[in-house]
Amino acid sequence: MAESHGASIELENLTKRYPGSAQPAVDSVNMEIGAGETVIFVGPSGCGKSTTLKMINRLIEPTGGRIRIGGEDVTDIDAVKLRRKVGYAIQSAGLFPHMTVAQNIALVPKMLGWPKARIRARVEELLDLVGLDPGEFHGRYPRALSGGQQQRVGVARALAADPPVLLMDEPFGAVDPITRDHLQDELIRLQRELHKTIVFVTHDFDEAIKLGDRIAVLRERSHIAQFDTPEAILTNPADDFVSGFVGAGAALKRLNLTRVRDVEMGDYPTVTLDTPLQEIFNRLRGSGTNEILLLDKRGRPYKWLRRGDLMRARGSLARAGTLVHDTVTRDATLRDALEAVLTDNAGRVAVTGRRGEFIGVVDMETLMNSVHELLEADRLEAMEHQHELQEARADRTHAEQEGEEGEQKA
Structure with missing residues (x-):
């Protein structure tokens, strides 16, 4: 694994009181976040999770407590300088509408006095990193971008000066579910490459499971109900409050912990627009499948072609086949893949790489086997837990009996 480029974060008795309020908005939060770790704050509306996040870069000034980043106490240093060292991404991207994409991304490097050539190279590097073609998007204005594209630019801007810490306040909350899934996958991929320290606020527990190395489930005033790995919270919630966040179907939620890259992908016959029809027939006949994937x-992935489609093609693939509407990346979760497969009656989904290139196919059988394995693991764990409870009860009964016998002898 590459060396971490993140920085540790320590919150010590971090508190925020607003004038006129009987109770603090955030009350003595203590937390240690490791360098290169992704930590998710999740909790009910108004619990103080966004306030806690904003105190880390002092967009909201703490009333009390300390903040250390990389061991340095940042509570008393210049707040503006601190914010230039901490990336910040918010819902709806928050791009400046009168600036181009490139100007938005270049904002902090320009403030830091970077040379123009270095800024230009960094903008191109970041656009490529978040999956946007620099030549196509460099000079566009935010109004000409989709919601998902705006969020990508927002993440690029947050990363522009290569900060060790990235704060994200419900950054994907305003986009449609499909775009949100793709943005989450993109963030997972970016984190595997960059190893930043990410603190991410969400109200969506499924998003927390998918993205987090650890999750902080917060009660009112940001009191920590449980701070643990997604696996531990799903299998051993600390109390009824945390169980309420986990909700029903913990085994299915665990599908958010397994990535498409972790399961076996099927090798699928593919052809291109330049492949002669006869060769397509031959490949289809020799593949043992009833369809073939046409690539652009x-x-x-461009179209799924079945044998009947080819018979009707009459020498041209232009009108043949069914367009590929949904794909998943290698970083998508098995839950994402399952949803994609269920929306397609053919029971499979194409898997793509960083630039959308075809990698393989995941089918319903593979996904169902994974679900059964998770359910079986949950069943065995529940049986083991029940056995431990029975043993503890038996030991307690035995001890009570021995105590009673001792009293009778006395």
């Missing part, structure tokens, strides 16, 4: 010029 960039190697991306």
Whole structure:
């Protein structure tokens, strides 16, 4: 694994009181976040999770307590300088509408006095990193971008000066579910490459499970109900409050912990627009499948072609087949893949790489086997837990009996 480029964060008795309020908005939060770790704050509306996040870069000034980043106490240093060292991404991207994409991304490096050539190279590097073609998006204005594209630019801007810490306040909350899934996958991929320390606020527990190395489930005033790995919270919630967040179907939620890259992908016959029809027939006949995947010029999934489609093609693939509407990336969760498969009657989904290129196919059988394995693991764990409870009860009964016998002898 590459060396971490993040920085540790320590919150010590971090508190925020607003004038006129009987109770603090945030009350003595203590937390240690490791360098390169992704930590998710999740909790009910008004519990103080966004306030806690904003105190880390002092967009909201703490009333009490300390903040250390990389061991340095940042509570008393210049707040503006601190914010230039901490990336910040919010819901709806928060881009400046009168600035181009490139100007938005270049904002902090420009403030830091970077040379123009370095800024230009950094903007191109970041656009490529978040999956946007620099040549196509460099000069566009935010109004000409989709919601998902705006969020990508927002993440690029937050990363522009290469900060060790990235704060994200419900950054994907305003986009549609499909775009949100893709943005989450993109963040997972970016984190595997960059190893930043990410603190991420969400109200969506499924998003927390998917993204977090650890999750802090927060009560009112940001009191920590449980701070643990997604696996531990799903299998051993600390109390009824945490159980309420986990909700029903913990085994299915655990599908958010397994990535498509962790399961076996099927090798699938593919052809391109330049492949002669006869060769397509031959490949289909020799593949043992009833369909073949047509790729576009960039190697991306384009159409599913069945034998009947080819019979009707009459020498041209232009009108043949069914367009590929949904794909998943290698970083998508098995839950994402299951949803994609269920929306397609053919029972499979194409898996793509960083630039959308075709990698393989995941089918319903593979996904169902994974679900059964998770359910079986949950069943065995529940049996083991029940056995431990029975043993503890038996030991307690035995001790009570021995105590009673001792009293009778006395």
